[in-house]
Amino acid sequence: MAEWLYEAGIGEARAALVEDGAILEARIERDDGLPRVGAILPARLVEITVRGREGRVAWNGGEALLTMLPAGITQGAALAIEITREAIPEPGRAKLPRAIPAEPGAAPAPGADLLARIGATGFPVRQIRAHEADLLEAAGWSEVLDEAVSGEISFTGGALRMTPTPAMTLFDVDGQPPLEALSIAAAGAVAKAMLRHDVTGSVGIDFPTLEGKAARQAVAAAIDAVLPLPFERTAMNGFGFLQIVRRRLRPSLPEMLRADPAGSEARALLRMIERSPPPAPRHHRVSRRVHAWFAARPALIAELARRTGVEPLFEVI
Known part of the structure; x- marks a missing residue:
């Protein structure tokens, strides 16, 4: 049975969902003081960017984009907010966190940390310490981090290149014919990589061009068999491109490490x-x-x- 390994490190917490000695999901939470999803913060509306719909709020040490503006709110008004998406690092700048107005009377709260989140998944959690055997490394922790930084991911019969961009995370498929078998294997490898590296938001996959609707449907079915709901995806088009959208709450592992x-x-x-x-x-x-x-x-x-x-x-x- 799969279990979470959790390590309260210096400057960051680390966790990996491990099954049969391999990492299914790797997670890092940096000790950077930025608000987590679910945090309730007292803030002030400093700008209305879309009247009646969106604005920018600020608090001591941070800013966020606010949606679902309360009716009649004016610039400068104080309100409590709830963080719905954490800040996303990007080259040159970072996407601000997203927030909504908090429920009336909600008390300030920090939001669930990594240990609480993995504890809520239903899998057992084993906390590991520095004087014990390095179970994270034994499961391939360094290799997963290398994947995140380099973007190079191997699978049987081919390879992927994972590239985060401001618009989406891209996966490029490379390998030898037969192309249908290569694409089906790559589809499963992409889905596993998305889970391993916590890749969410908009994801584009560039497969080899396949002839025939049945072959393209088989590739899409290979993704559906591995990637758990909820997510949305397109069909593979005639040029081999397929897009997936998963709800985004925080940065992926590649974004975090590369930033x-x-x-x-x-x-x-x-x-x-x-x-x-x-x-x-x-x-x-x-x-x-x-x-x-x-x-x-x-x-x-x-x-x-x-x-x-x-x-x-x-x-x-």
Whole structure:
């Protein structure tokens, strides 16, 4: 039976749904102070962007796009909001969180964290600690992160290239004929990759061009057999393109890791140091960008020292 492995790391929490020694779903929650889905926040309407429908709200330290404006609300009014979609990182800028007005009388709340969310899935949760065997790594944690960063995903008979864009996440299929068998295998691999990397929102898949409606329907059926509802999809068109839409609540793993490469590298190093047999090494040589990232976050260094009993020193390579 599948189970969640959960690790409360330094600077992030990590979880993986594992079955038969392989990761079905990988999740990371960064300790970045950004509001989570379900958070209730006191805010102020700073701009009405579409009269009667949409606006921009702000609170101490953040902004969000607000839909379903309360009737008669005016710019500058205070109101409580509920976050419905977290901020989405993009090159050059980030998409603001989305929110709706909170229910009347709703008290401020942080929203469910990663541990609470995986606990609600019905699968058992095993919390793993740094002094124990590295069950995440044994299941392929590093390989999943490499997939997320590189976008290169292999499957029997072919390969996928996963590319997040501001409009959608794209999957390109590559492999050798016969093309119908390749496309059916790729369809299942794409669906599994979407689950593994928490890819939601709009997703486009570029398959080889297939002749005949039956072949294209077989590819679509292969997606339906793996990807759980709810989602919507188009039929594969004559050029081999198929689109899927899943409700979007937060960034995918590739978006998260690619948006902050220095932070991703630094957090992986923190995990490695914390898991080193005692006494943990004190001196560490890092890139300039990682050194700057650590310098801006002394609380994480202090937490590493608390957990390992060794005050770390980071030096630029």
